[in-house]
Amino acid sequence: MDERDGDVNEEHFAAGIALMRAALGDAAADAALARHAAALADGTADRVDFAVESAWGFMLHRPQLNLRDRALILLVNDIVQLRRDALRDHVRLALYAGLTRAEIDETLFQLAPYCGFPTTREAGTIVRELYAEIDA
Amino acid sequence: MDERDGDVNEEHFAAGIALMRAALGDAAADAALARHAAALADGTADRVDFAVESAWGFMLHRPQLNLRDRALILLVNDIVQLRRDALRDHVRLALYAGLTRAEIDETLFQLAPYCGFPTTREAGTIVRELYAEIDA
Amino acid sequence: MDERDGDVNEEHFAAGIALMRAALGDAAADAALARHAAALADGTADRVDFAVESAWGFMLHRPQLNLRDRALILLVNDIVQLRRDALRDHVRLALYAGLTRAEIDETLFQLAPYCGFPTTREAGTIVRELYAEIDA
Amino acid sequence: MDERDGDVNEEHFAAGIALMRAALGDAAADAALARHAAALADGTADRVDFAVESAWGFMLHRPQLNLRDRALILLVNDIVQLRRDALRDHVRLALYAGLTRAEIDETLFQLAPYCGFPTTREAGTIVRELYAEIDA
Amino acid sequence: MDERDGDVNEEHFAAGIALMRAALGDAAADAALARHAAALADGTADRVDFAVESAWGFMLHRPQLNLRDRALILLVNDIVQLRRDALRDHVRLALYAGLTRAEIDETLFQLAPYCGFPTTREAGTIVRELYAEIDA
Amino acid sequence: MDERDGDVNEEHFAAGIALMRAALGDAAADAALARHAAALADGTADRVDFAVESAWGFMLHRPQLNLRDRALILLVNDIVQLRRDALRDHVRLALYAGLTRAEIDETLFQLAPYCGFPTTREAGTIVRELYAEIDA
Numbered sequence: 028m029d030e031r032d033g034d035v036n037e038e039h040f041a042a043g044i045a046l047m048r049a050a051l052g053d054a055a056a057d058a059a060l061a062r063h064a065a066a067l068a069d070g071t072a073d074r075v076d077f078a079v080e081s082a083w084g085f086m087l088h089r090p091q092l093n094l095r096d097r098a099l100i101l102l103v104n105d106i107v108q109l110r111r112d113a114l115r116d117h118v119r120l121a122l123y124a125g126l127t128r129a130e131i132d133e134t135l136f137q138l139a140p141y142c143g144f145p146t147t148r149e150a151g152t153i154v155r156e157l158y159a160e161i162d163a
Numbered sequence: 164m165d166e167r168d169g170d171v172n173e174e175h176f177a178a179g180i181a182l183m184r185a186a187l188g189d190a191a192a193d194a195a196l197a198r199h200a201a202a203l204a205d206g207t208a209d210r211v212d213f214a215v216e217s218a219w220g221f222m223l224h225r226p227q228l229n230l231r232d233r234a235l236i237l238l239v240n241d242i243v244q245l246r247r248d249a250l251r252d253h254v255r256l257a258l259y260a261g262l263t264r265a266e267i268d269e270t271l272f273q274l275a276p277y278c279g280f281p282t283t284r285e286a287g288t289i290v291r292e293l294y295a296e297i298d299a
Numbered sequence: 300m301d302e303r304d305g306d307v308n309e310e311h312f313a314a315g316i317a318l319m320r321a322a323l324g325d326a327a328a329d330a331a332l333a334r335h336a337a338a339l340a341d342g343t344a345d346r347v348d349f350a351v352e353s354a355w356g357f358m359l360h361r362p363q364l365n366l367r368d369r370a371l372i373l374l375v376n377d378i379v380q381l382r383r384d385a386l387r388d389h390v391r392l393a394l395y396a397g398l399t400r401a402e403i404d405e406t407l408f409q410l411a412p413y414c415g416f417p418t419t420r421e422a423g424t425i426v427r428e429l430y431a432e433i434d435a
Numbered sequence: 436m437d438e439r440d441g442d443v444n445e446e447h448f449a450a451g452i453a454l455m456r457a458a459l460g461d462a463a464a465d466a467a468l469a470r471h472a473a474a475l476a477d478g479t480a481d482r483v484d485f486a487v488e489s490a491w492g493f494m495l496h497r498p499q500l501n502l503r504d505r506a507l508i509l510l511v512n513d514i515v516q517l518r519r520d521a522l523r524d525h526v527r528l529a530l531y532a533g534l535t536r537a538e539i540d541e542t543l544f545q546l547a548p549y550c551g552f553p554t555t556r557e558a559g560t561i562v563r564e565l566y567a568e569i570d571a
Numbered sequence: 572m573d574e575r576d577g578d579v580n581e582e583h584f585a586a587g588i589a590l591m592r593a594a595l596g597d598a599a600a601d602a603a604l605a606r607h608a609a610a611l612a613d614g615t616a617d618r619v620d621f622a623v624e625s626a627w628g629f630m631l632h633r634p635q636l637n638l639r640d641r642a643l644i645l646l647v648n649d650i651v652q653l654r655r656d657a658l659r660d661h662v663r664l665a666l667y668a669g670l671t672r673a674e675i676d677e678t679l680f681q682l683a684p685y686c687g688f689p690t691t692r693e694a695g696t697i698v699r700e701l702y703a704e705i706d707a
Numbered sequence: 708m709d710e711r712d713g714d715v716n717e718e719h720f721a722a723g724i725a726l727m728r729a730a731l732g733d734a735a736a737d738a739a740l741a742r743h744a745a746a747l748a749d750g751t752a753d754r755v756d757f758a759v760e761s762a763w764g765f766m767l768h769r770p771q772l773n774l775r776d777r778a779l780i781l782l783v784n785d786i787v788q789l790r791r792d793a794l795r796d797h798v799r800l801a802l803y804a805g806l807t808r809a810e811i812d813e814t815l816f817q818l819a820p821y822c823g824f825p826t827t828r829e830a831g832t833i834v835r836e837l838y839a840e841i842d843a
Contacts, residue, residue, distance in 0.1 A: 381790075404751075404754070405754070408754045411758075415784075415790075417790030417794075418788065420758075420792055420793060421790060421791065424792070
């Protein structure tokens with residue numbers, strides 16, 4: 028038996044969906060809800076909803092750091108690892124949390140000698156593509 | 164001939180030493196000055212002083228982000244890469260720039276699911292060892 | 300207010316301590332309990348106990364993979380990342396879950412051309428040091 | 436003179452091609468044979484055939500671990516490093532060796548907190564794309 | 572006020588553009604000049620031109636290593652990190668500096684067991700795609 | 708049955724021991740021979756001797772690149788990955804193959820902005836410690 032079956036924390040899940048909707052837009056939040064419905068139907072909700080619940084619903088709401096700090100932390104993490112999908116989401120989160128584009132660009136510039144130009148160069152391309160999508 | 168010989172930017176170098184002294188303490192700043200004197204003597208000042216000048220003297224003083232943000236960026240970079248010596252310096256810089264120990268601990272906690280428990284666990288040990296040294 | 304204060308899942312926490320005790324020994328389990336007591340006293344239990352609860356108490360008990368498979372997964376993760384403390388714990392977990400030393404040695408050998416000799420060489424040293432401690 | 440010219444181990448090479456054919460399909464095996472013929476013609480067979488011979492022909496047949504364990508090891512390696520082409524091949528190998536899709540999905544889920552959500556998220560996308568190709 | 576505004580080293584910048592033009596072609600050099608003009612117009616020249624100036628204009632001209640050695644160093648760095656855009660530029664630089672395609676291919680082959688087949692395999696694909704573009 | 712039992716290529720193994728002796732010294736070569744004898748006794752020679760045979764005995768002797776180039780390639784690989792034991796061996800190999808200490812120091816300096824100061828800083832400490840051992 029699954030030890031955690033049916034054990035999604037509904038309060039965290041709702042908070043996660045709400046923050047996704049505010050930061051990433053309706054499409055992202057609705058996609059997460061659709062995955063949730065499908066997962067409930069096939070019995071994998073404990074796994075499928077984990078990121079929404081634990082990352083967007085729990086971690087980002089803890090009071091020890093404000094949302095702008097938390098978004099900056101994730102932004103740097105994703106740049107250093109060069110992880111495209113997370114970086115795109117977390118740039119949107121950063122903009123929502125109050126970081127300006129100039130601050131994000133400067134973050135990339137500052138990081139270059141610490142994680143390497145080859146990494147920040149590709150991260151910069153991802154970020155500029157996202158800006159273009161937002162402005163389209 | 165070295166294309167950059169004699170080309171250390173003295174203003175940035177002095178600013179770097181000053182910030183190192185304030186954030187890392189006299190021992191670290193004096194060690195950097197001693198390396199500087201030795202490097203001038205053997206003709207490698209352009210290489211040896213580069214980090215003091217460009218990182219501590221130039222980058223950390225740019226106005227696009229405040230020092231607390233910049234310290235947080237470096238802190239996350241070092242945790243994700245698990246680089247001990249840089250992490251120790253940048254935790255000291257973070258404390259100098261206004262981050263509290265509780266905020267640094269929370270940064271480690273938030274990062275765990277994004278860069279992995281095995282990494283944040285060892286980073287946490289390094290940070291706690293540094294706290295113990297500071298408190299000794 | 301902390302959204303998760305007091306919210307440790309006691310069932311998962313107890314399962315985590317039990318598995319730590321079986322795989323890592325009494326010292327490791329008792330240290331985790333001591334950290335737990337201290338964390339309850341200073342209000343950081345939600346953060347401090349997270350790994351015990353979520354990793355040792357929840358994830359490793361899910362029925363979709365048996366414990367030997369899960370230990371092998373963690374072993375490979377730690378070797379590829381070369382994370383010493385996690386590797387030491389997860390070698391102990393692997394031995395507890397039924398992997399033999401010959402299988403662990405072969406895992407290192409197989410991984411060499413996939414993650415690089417320099418990494419498996421240092422991981423091998425860590426593993427042999429642990430074997431020596433166990434045999435002492 | 437090349438110290439290893441003409442030195443491909445034919446028994447291992449044949450075993451490698453056979454396992455590639457069984458796990459990856461005729462197209463992959465025939466492509467490897469075509470590279471082999473071209474390499475023999477231009478004198479680079481010792482280099483070009485090395486992966487077929489040493490990885491598919493030698494390592495995966497060693498008796499110290501069964502093929503399911505070996506496939507799981509490679510799967511985890513590729514997820515942690517997020518290497519797309521190897522991951523695709525090794526998911527196919529894993530399915531051939533008896534891992535189910537549910538077990539592969541659970542491997543991704545288990546790894547998330549150990550190597551980071553941003554990595555397992557992109558790996559999951561690669562895996563689901565491959566499933567869709569297999570089902571098409 | 573930006574501490575470095577107007578502080579681009581024109582000699583290094585010109586040397587960087589010249590080397591980019593020789594190694595990467597007119598399109599790359601002209602694109603860098605266009606970014607330079609735009610950056611001067613919006614006040615971000617100190618940041619935007621940093622890579623041209625410091626990497627292509629300063630570092631690659633230092634006399635302590637010849638250009639072929641420096642290109643080989645960058646080539647290996649980019650392969651190990653698997654950074655596509657830098658790798659493409661630095662393969663072009665390597666060819667300009669006198670490394671042959673056979674030497675670049677052998678570099679990939681040698682690195683495989685040291686940084687892992689999954690990485691050199693994808694790097695090899697990037698390199699072969701670039702060769703095809705050059706030959707087209 | 709082990710498919711490769713008794714299958715060590717004696718010519719490559721002897722060449723590997725000879726190069727280890729020349730570059731790393733008698734202690735390293737004799738230790739490798741002692742591991743060889745023990746491995747023959749317990750039936751693991753095919754695994755234990757693989758690095759001596761394939762890395763030191765085969766790869767480093769291929770004629771497509773000279774030994775100085777190959778040592779530089781390994782040096783950069785180890786710095787970027789920050790793998791201490793391999794770095795120490797390969798700095799010794801680099802010195803044996805004709806790289807000077809000034810060239811090795813410059814390699815570290817050039818790499819800093821490409822793989823990050825935190826990494827080259829710790830690599831530099833390892834290299835300087837090795838120099839001190841050699842000079843002692």
